[in-house]
Amino acid sequence: MAHRFFLRLLGEPELQSPDGERIRLRVRKHLALLAYFATHRGQVHRRDRLADFLWPEASPAEGRHSVAVALSAIRGKLGLRTFDCSRDTVRFLAPNLDVDLDRLARGDVLESELTPVLLIDAFLGDFEVARAPEFMLWRDQMRARWLPQIQNALVILMDRCRRTGDFSAIESHADRLQDLDEYSEQAVRAKMEARAFAGDRVAAIRIYEEWRGRLATDLDTAPSATIEGMALRLRSRGFEAPGSARVPTALTEQWRHQAFIGRGPQYRALYESWEQTKSGAGRHGLLLGESGVGKSTLAQRIITSAGLEGAISSRVQCYEVEREIPYAAVGTLVIGLLNQPGASGTPPEWLGELTRTVAAVRDRFPNLPPFSSADGETIRIRLTEAVLQLAQAVAEEHPVILVVDDVHIADDASVAVLHLLMRRTRGQRVMVLMTARREELDRSPHASRLLESQEHLGLQVLDIPPFTSDEMHELVTALGNADGRPVPLPLRRALVRAAAGIPMVAELLHDDWRRRGADCLALSLGAMTSDLPGSTTEEVYRRLFHRVFDSLSSETQSVLSLAAILGERLNDHPLYELVDLTIGQCLSGMIELARQR
Template sequence: MLADMVARAVSPVFVGRERELADLTEAFGQARKDAAVTVLLGGEAGVGKSRLIGCFAERATADGAHVLNGGCVELSTEGLAYAPFTAAIRQLVRELGADGVAALLPEGGARDLARLLPEFGEPSGDTESDTARARLFEQILTLLERLAERHPVILLVEDVHWADSSSRDLIAFLSRNLHTAPVLMVLTYRSDELHRQHPLRPVLAELGRLDDVVRIDLPRLTRDEVAAQMAGILGTTPEFVQVSRIFQRSEGIPLFVEALMECGGDSGFPSSLHDLIIGSVERLPEETQRVLRVAAAGGNRVGHALLAAVSGLSDVDLDDALRTAIAANVLQVADGHDYLFRHALIREAVHDELLPGEHVRLHARFAEEIGRDRTLVPPGRAAIEIAHHWYSARDDLWALISAWEAAGKAARSFAYNEMMQLLERVLTLWCKIPDAAERIGVDHTTVLEHAAEAASACGEVDRGSRFVTAALDELDERAEPARVADLVVRRAQFKKARRRPGVLDDLRYAERLVPGPGLERAEVLSTLGSYLMFSGELAEGTAVTEEALRIAREHGEESLEAELLLNLAVGHSIAGRLDITIALNKTAQAIGERVGSGRNVLRAIANNVDALNNIGRSTEAIELALEGERLAREYGRYRVQGTFIATNRAEALEALGRFDEAAGLVDQILAMGPSLRTRHHLRRIHGDVAVARGEAGVLRSVLNEVGGFAAVPEEFMQELTANVRLQIGLHMLEGEPLAALEAAERVTREARITSKPMLGWRVLGLLGGVCEATEDLAPDRASALRAQVTRASNAMTVDSPVAEAYRLGLARDHDAAAAAWERLGRPFLRARSLFHAGLAAAGAGDRDGAADRLRTAYPIAVSLSARPLATRMEALARRIGIFLVDRPGNGESPLTPRELEVLRLVTLGRSNREVAAELFISAKTVSVHVSNILGKLGVSTRGEAAAVAHRLTLIA
């Protein structure tokens, strides 16, 4: 049998690579400890990457690993999406059966995989571009995690320099999210092909920044290793002169060593590497060479039946021709029915030898035969294979037709980048085919519309804008107003993504184009209403959304009804009507459950987590968020919507003063690569924690990343108020109260911020603090700001305990505010209110009252690591001469053991540097301890601290 033939020019001995094998083995060992690892294995073409990972895989399999193989092919760059992952999943189907693979996924999850392999039945009905592809990624991640619960998994993805855009995205996604599962992913690529504009370069750069990614560069063989390779091939020790010549000519590349050995070693060295590689082919019989040229046109791997059909040879004649190629190690047999070139360089060299006419004829034959019988190629590949071959055959008509079909196939697999590339091919060929519209059944404008949709889905905003502009130029709004309206809405979305003006103008224009009470109008109004509400225009946004809701109900469109109810709930939330918000979200959730829309169910839960937190029921919000995250995993939507719910949970944790938990959750979600808007939301939570803890550097980096210093302010209310809040916080941290005052004055000129209760009360509370901080520095300006803040607060509704607590603080009833914050379980805001109450008591001469409030607040601030607030309390305590802790009367010390050690040395007159040397800590740490000691003892100097220490017998 052909499969039993053994090559004679490959060394049976694995030469060198001990260090690289050790690195791979170490990475696998780390992965087995439930810490997933990605290895980037780079090297020149022919340097032995495949041989290395093959040897490693054999050893790992013997050690209990489950090895999955996936390889990229050149065809991937033309639109063959997810090729390596399809291959790996198909291997699993062969091993476990389709039902066995489906059993590893959440209920219904296999329907997402059906978009890659028909073995899993009909695909899911979810076609929303913003969630469907993420669901597919989620299912593949889950599949690897569940598989790894049985045995450690090694996923080998070769030749990622040929990977399609979707595969590159999926590789990056898995590398970011496979954290705890025992999975090792090994990616090989040709380092010599990565030119500056190669699309893999940014992916490698991104992966290189991750902690669990290892880079291995495979070098050429040394002279001794070449000698060992030659000895393995020859079965005896080669002569010194022969080794020297082959090492010099091959430059240590194993593939070239093998080819040179095929040439005879001592003589006849080809003049170029191409000639060297093709030389082993040219020594084969002419019929074998012809078959190899046919195979090369088919790609690096081609099936027996397809090769027979294209070559026109009988099975016997084909076997005879192939037998010689396999014996010469030009071809290898894979899976018993496919043939693949031993190395891609050999296939490339043979393909390059095709004459122009031969090139056209062979690719046309492949297209014809696959079109006649699509089972000649693996399931799911026929459309793109046909498109590739017709395009390579330079047949413009069939290249256009097949590219259109392949684009539809890419869309069903959520391979939007590949879809866009294929549609661009259709657009390029269009002018060459007079009856192109009749041939594919759609007009030129429709192709542009689909291209714009694909561009939007894969984030190609600039290209998408060009497609929309071109499509609009071809349409008459009087003849097709609904079609124009849809494109204008798309244009508005592109403008919003590019932060360009004119978004609202476009949406209003689209609304005028569809005046009738049809679903086209409802869709436009849905987008317009949402934009208006998020921009702060609540009254109009609500009216527009309610009109759309009436239309949706009249047409029985329950999914759209749920979307619009959720939009209405957002408007009521911004307006401070949180009870109505919660009720609307629950109604939308019930509809989502009834129609099977996980997207609407999760969006409703996310919105109610936010509403509960804003109403002061933060603990309840956290419990609901955890339930929502559980459902998101069940729906396979965790990294789409579950992360958003988790973001709202992080906000609730921050509100409750659980800063470490909030920051940890934020980091966890950021590692999953969320959408840009979600990322900015998460980073702003980092910023809020940084304000409380005095981390000015972190806060500045957050503001830089989210555009908080941008000349053009943020359009959306939530983002705008958060940016303002963080800006003022940074000024206060950096000791710039007048700069904070200037920022606060700008805020009051932005009426949208101070007129919406849900967003406004927190800002007004912050502005009240700025007034108090600057009333001695700039009394007139602070007074004017206070008056504006008072007017704004009087105009806002108070229908929640949170709003009431902020109102009490603005009214300077700080004791009542502190009590309100205590009832709400918000310790940081309670401590801050107590500080202001203590400050007021001290100003009124009530020293004992100030002491009581500060002594209650200070331990809270310290426990939260809220250093700026604790420092202000320490300063006030020193000024009025009080302790921040009760005087010890029972032998207990207010100081920690380490602080007592520092105090003992301070009382002996030691400097910070001397204390540091004696206690083996840094001088900076000593300084922090001294500052804490002064604050706790209510003194301002080291001498006073020593006196208090002796008086209270704090030290022996």
């Protein structure tokens, strides 16, 4: 395979040497002829026809001469075995030349270990040859002939982006596809997704509306159900009165100015689990990684993706302070499902059963039968059944994803219910997606049992490693762009070094730099990292925390301390009186905290 030349015909044509260097043919018509030969490799061409094709204004003798010069120029680049020539004919062999069209014809678009991803563009791009109308006609014919394969390739590329969460690259493929076919639904869908993942719901809806209008007027057709559903979900704000929300919401605002970097393989694995769940074979996921590495972010991105495709999700963030409260985590998941379409289809006796542990169920459904008397293990089994009944009722209408963030600190009773739930939803449209810190998980006997029975549960365990240094640079660059203030290279290096692959630390250090400039922690850490024993990340966190904490007013410090204890109950403002804060002080403290975040 070594020493092969490469000819690109999709887009601006370019001949490349075996080392990937661009090889220039000095005469434009020589490159045009090479493109023609390579498109019809193996065919026998008459020399006089070739002359008419590219040198129509020349006399027969001049034309013949021009062809001969072109052949020798091409042979000069590709070697002696390029042509099989006779007096009147030419056959292009070039056994040492790879042409991108051949890969396109095979649908071999994505990169492999040996080949890079195929660059896709219109046949010969904007390449033109003056005073050669026949050539230009041929170019346009080829363009039309290869169009379906080109569109297909762009769809493959977009699908790969969708599966790996790369919603910045998807947009350029979509633009290209739309240039080739202004009515392409695939292109419009990808553009909507790209806008949604940039937190710009309104633009996504506008793209859809504009396209739908053109479809109706120009072609008298309507969008497919898939894309229409997506638009509906983007439009729904989730503010509708309880019970009236027939359309689940896809919230996207959280992604505004939030770059998403890397994580392709893990995203893909989760996306495939989601697809299986959607088709009725519930699969579950557990993301493992250290604090701040990006577990919750990845889970949330998948939720957004699935949400655009119609999934309903309910999420709970577990807190240490609630660890001793039985069923706290599962209770939150249940509350998240209560107002979803389909929930009211749960058999009343099972909703009644839920009220034993989740009182809020009765607020939503006032006339439920009382729950049966039971104890210990029976309660757990009945609760599991009730949660399952609720999830199934919702899943009748839309696939369901239950997210349990930081399951290593979930209460044991909830973990036991989740365990049973996963086992019983393997044939349903219900997915359980959890995140955890690995070392902590090992310390929690209940949660670590999940790992032991992963196969049995249909549970896919994915490690989320720290960012590579390249990914970290990309993140810091993105942080600077979002902020309109590029991060100078020396500082970027210092940030990348100090953050040790943890995006959360990079974000905090970046924020610290914005506030303090040259006095920032990242620059003073250089010396520290070499002489500190143990985990430097922890030390960075500790120092960052103290810097932020010290900058708060004493009232806000009190609010923060209390909030740390209250966890989820942060919104119970009266509890703040415990530390002698009025509701006003408490609110302004919260606002300051939110600003600092």
